[in-house]
Amino acid sequence: MTDPTAPPPTTAAPAKAAPPAPARKGRARLYTIAAAVVLVPVLLFAAYVAMTLRWAYSDGERAGYVQKFSRKGWVCKTWEGELAMATLPGTMPQIFQFTVRDPAVAAKVKETTGQRVALSYEEHKGVPTSCFGETPYYVTGVRPVAP
Secondary structure, eight states: OOOTTSOOOOOSOOOOOOOOOOTHHHHHHHHHHHHHHHHHHHHHHHHHHHHHHHSOSEEEEEEEEEEEEEEEOSSSOEEEEEEEEOSSTTSOOEEEEEEEOOHHHHHHHHHTTTSEEEEEEEEOTTOOOGGGOSSSEEEEEEEEOOO
């Protein structure tokens, strides 16, 4: 006879322990950390560059004669120029070096080379590379001035 308090007999095999988790979870985490180590500095650098090019430290206008204007650079081509500012005829001119980023403004500066002009500019301090220009002074407009 069977004991009524005894558990019923089981015919199934005892449960096996779950197999260990594959090593892919560790690799995925490693790839995530590696991507973060690379992407975070790149994104911070891009944000810094955007900030330095977006906000101007100062702005103003200078008048004189554009005596030199050329497109420079091995990889990043920028328009660079020099404005000769003379206070009195016959005196040594002060040279103002500038950069032009806008092609429309560069075309207008090229048209007025050798003439007396007034250049509107913005000064951007802290731009990290010369890829955006060799000077911190970026010309935003040009207008001819009567001598």
